[in-house]
Amino acid sequence: METALRERRRVQTAREIHVAAMELCQELGLEAVTTEAISSRAGISLRTFFNYFPNKEAAIVNRPPEFPREAVRVFTEGGGTLLEDMRGLLIAQFIQIDANRKLGRLFQALLRDNPGLQSAHEASMRGLIAELKAILATRLDPDTDHLADILAVVVVCAIKKGLESWILDEDRSLSESIDEILADLKQLGLVLR
Amino acid sequence: METALRERRRVQTAREIHVAAMELCQELGLEAVTTEAISSRAGISLRTFFNYFPNKEAAIVNRPPEFPREAVRVFTEGGGTLLEDMRGLLIAQFIQIDANRKLGRLFQALLRDNPGLQSAHEASMRGLIAELKAILATRLDPDTDHLADILAVVVVCAIKKGLESWILDEDRSLSESIDEILADLKQLGLVLR
DNA sequence: GCACGAAAATGCATAGTGTGCAATATTTGC
DNA sequence: GCAAATATTGCACACTATGCATTTTCGTGC
Known part of the structure; x- marks a missing residue:
């Protein structure tokens, strides 16, 4: 040790x-x-x-929490659709933030009130995006795996939106926000057709 | 004057x-x-x-060139699907970059070789995303207009990818890269279903 | 032409940033 | 306890960024 x-x-x-x-x-x-x-x-x-x-x-x-290993394993082996299995991944991620909800709320407020933090925030998000890209790549077919990075960007962007509305609203439940994120992604799929 | x-x-x-x-x-x-x-x-x-x-x-x-006013007007009034009309918008944007192809190529190379430029680049991209968001909002239904910002992020991300491959490859034509971008977006729509 | 005023460029002083290096302190394994 | 590894610190120094006062430039109306 x-x-x-x-x-x-x-x-x-x-x-x-x-x-x-x-x-x-x-x-x-x-x-x-x-x-x-x-x-x-x-x-x-x-x-x-x-x-x-x-x-x-x-x-x-600072840095956003990583995706928990166990949740990542479940996702890569997962049997549902991509978006269904993503739900578990997002929940595992949000739970970590929920554990420090007070700091999380403070941070979101700082981010909103201090534009100078945006760049640093995006820099830290790049790490999360890279992580997610690797995770997603394990689930994508060879003909769609070049979309891994853009897909990761989309999901992280959606997470950001979800966090903004979730962490600033006391009464909002975790699964509520996550389902909203997933609904947005599904809808985006329609728009892009 | x-x-x-x-x-x-x-x-x-x-x-x-x-x-x-x-x-x-x-x-x-x-x-x-x-x-x-x-x-x-x-x-x-x-x-x-x-x-x-x-x-x-x-x-x-520096800053990326803005979307040309005329192309924006055509897009907002456009009669095709979202992605079809986006093609015109992207072409108008790329033409401006093509006009300074040499500098563009140099910049892409600098971006690749100097990670320290990433944050500043993303900061400049935020302006483009905001612009695109406003443009897209004019074309979205009330039930999908909350997707404007995430959609803008997706498109700009795709543009970035397109630029990377286009500007570093001498033999690549403008429309070739743009069609690849649009194909990616369409495919993304399928993946998100 | 010329003088006026707005806009731009500059010099200077200064507070803050970020790093290399060497010295010191602390912790760990033995 | 001791030696090696690791962490903390002080110091010097080059660079960054801004406020403020001054000077320069330039378009305008006369």
């Missing part, structure tokens, strides 16, 4: 920086936040901040 | 900065390029550089 503990500590530190960054952004607005202030609140040196994140935007945005 | 001349001059200066930035990026790689060097090569002061662009990435990426 050499790495396991250190790894956990690193994750913990990254999280503390992330939370400090988000709080400061909420209090002062993105422009007024400095890496210095973030480091100070997180209880680390400025230099250490840059060991964890390349800039303040990245610290605020 | 007080502004017209000045406006043209501004556009010209912006273009000179843009070209200088691209050349330097090609010669030295993104990391080694400084705003100072760009300004110097463009024959302006560093301070003036920041009157035109917020950072070096933006100068290299």
Whole structure:
């Protein structure tokens, strides 16, 4: 267990920086936040901040949670249609966000109020898109597998939309939002015919 | 015509900065390029550089050409299916790029070789997506108009893919690439059913 | 032509960013 | 406890980006 503990500590530190960054952004607005202030609140040196994140935007945005391995396995082996099986994948993903609903809500608010976060957000989404692309590729026929990346973009875009409406609305249930996303995708299929 | 001349001059200066930035990026790689060097090569002061662009990435990426007004009008009034009429829109857009094919090719190469340009590129694409969203909204039924933004994302993503393969391949014709884009979109419609 | 005013370019000062490097501190396996 | 690996930190430094005051340029009306 050499790495396991250190790894956990690193994750913990990254999280503390992330939370400090988000709080400061909420209090002062993105422009007024400095890496210095973030480091100070997180209880680390400025230099250490840059060991964890390349800039303040990245610290605020952090990374979206990965798709859970188990859900990915079920999806790749899944027996339903693509969209049906996607439902399980999305639920597994959303559950992780739901677990930190408070931070999630805060982040969505920051994103809405600070346009300067968009680029960093999209950068972090690229990772998710790449992941999803690989997952989708396992389910696509040889004649449609070149669509994997564009399909991944579509789904992640839909997820973003779903998150926006879900996380800002207290009364919205998880499955409600997901079914809305899937309905949108199905409808998109019709429009593109 | 007080502004017209000045406006043209501004556009010209912006273009000179843009070209200088691209050349330097090609010669030295993104990391080694400084705003100072760009300004110097463009024959302006560093301070003036920041009157035109917020950072070096933006100068290299510049902005994609807008959809030509006339083509937009034809599209919104168009009598064919969505995808059929989109063809005209894409052709009008690609023609503008074709007019500066050399710079376009250079830019695609820079984008491929310098991952640090991705964020700035996507930022510039957001403008195009917003534009396209508004255009598409004019053609969508009330029951599908909430799909305008996701549809715009899909199309722009397809355009990006088309550009990548088109602009890097000497022998590829404009309409060939566009038809490939449209075929992809149609196929995507099937996959999403 | 010429003077006026708007727009653009510039110089300067300054706060903030991000990285390399070397020194120090901490943790881990033994 | 000790040695190796890993993490944190301080420092120096080059670069980024902006506000502000000044100068330059240029189109306009006389």
